[in-house]
Amino acid sequence: MADIQYLAPRTLDEAVGAYAAAAGAARILAGGTDLLVQMRSGAVRPGVIIDIKKIAELTRIEETPDGGFRIGAAVTGAALAEHPRFGKVWPGVLEAVNLIGSKQVQGRASPGGNLCNASPAADSVPALVAAGATVTVQGPNGRREMPVEAVPAGPGRTSLAPGEIVVRFTLPPRPAGSGDAYLRMIPRTEMDIAVVGCGVNLTLRDGAVTAARVSLGAVAPTVLLVEDAAKALIGSRLEEAALEAAAAACRAACRPINDKRGTIAYRTRVAGVLLKRAAAIAAERAGRA
Amino acid sequence: MAKLHVSTTINGEPVEFLCSPQQSMLEVLRNTLGLTGTKEGCGTGDCGACSITLDGRLVCSCLMLAAEAEGREIGTIEGMAQGDRLHPLQRKFLELAALQCGICTPGVLVAAKALLDRNPDPTETEVRYWLAGNLCRCTGYDKIVRAVLETAAEMREEAAR
Ligand SMILES: Cc1cc2nc3c(=O)[nH]c(=O)nc-3n(C[C@H](O)[C@H](O)[C@H](O)COP(=O)(O)OP(=O)(O)OC[C@H]3O[C@@H](n4cnc5c(N)ncnc54)[C@H](O)[C@@H]3O)c2cc1C
């Protein structure tokens, strides 16, 4: 086996420098729950492994004064679950992150790794998209900010430029009366890959929806932000007609594959069902917020 | 190939070892350090036989590079008994025959202890979800779950005394 190098820089500048210098031969290591599996199978053979977990900004969880959150890209699911406030403000995002694998996997897996691994079925991604989260990315040309949904480019591919590292996620402040939810369809209750995933984020005033974001996972090459579904919900009181219109928009947005986990027809139908169920949970949470 | 020198703490003792950059923690525990209580089932994060704690957090040692142990604290099954005194979970597993071939057992015990350290009074559902990443080919899980619940009850009684 060729010589391989392990680096654990303490600053982002060092990490970006090493990543860019390795020109495609390097891989970023966060929790390793995708990367080390891929290395073991021989699917990925990096020359340099850059462990980003010693960089403080990448493992920090911060609540901003305006009530938003900044989550380091390499924060583990277990650490996020232990934060005293995050799960109260963003229960849907937390549920989605905590659906990733077992307790052992949760001890390592990060939302940054989930996003950058670019699986169409990644569980945390639809929830983060529904939340309206953005990512801060740092590369050789400095920092930029982009919506989460702009990162995946196709199965296993991202739109990150060479040398760019995801630094953190930013979740916006929550207006009163807001709630979110993420549901996935799997044939069992644990340890499986989503057949369909659906994230819904709602703000209600006096029972009427004033803002909505809807996203779907595992039904297209990348996560989908379904704006037509959100439009169908905004202004409604989540009556059956509005929910059915939003479900229809979800079904129309689906471009799934046929595989052993689900057929095209099944995934498409389930997308509509999950939209209705997730919207009900989000609305219930919004009512309490 | 250039070896990395790693200084870490395992079960409370300072330990140093050499490893290659892509070697897993599991490989080093078993093959370099002779700590063979930690088992390999799958090598891909699915079975939990390789469970250890890293700074108190439950992780799969097959999905961790040995190099990542630098400056951290590792806990393995070898650290669970205090000398000849078995941990209450270990005693209960023997008493209730919550194991057959035993390959999954070290991982199950490490995981169950991580649960009870956080939650001394888990429900059956909480135990089952917590241990969902520990596969057992033999027992059908019921005896394992019962042993964890009974240990938790005993440890609570002990603590109340
Ligand atoms: C047993 C098991 C069960 C699983 N179950 C699920 C599941 O239910 N749902 C699910 O969605 N996933 C699941 N996964 C997949 C995996 O755990 C997740 O995708 C996880 O979030 C990956 O995070 P990580 O920190 O381990 O990533 P890593 O493996 O460290 O990295 C993943 C990829 O992203 C790149 N990367 C990581 N961080 C950054 C960054 N900050 N900037 C740029 N690139 C980066 C890496 O180079 C690598 O290519 C499972 C995996 C296992 C082993």
Ligand code: FES
């Ligand atoms: S050997 Fe690590 S999870 Fe199976």
Ligand code: FES
């Ligand atoms: S006792 Fe044999 S695998 Fe669990």
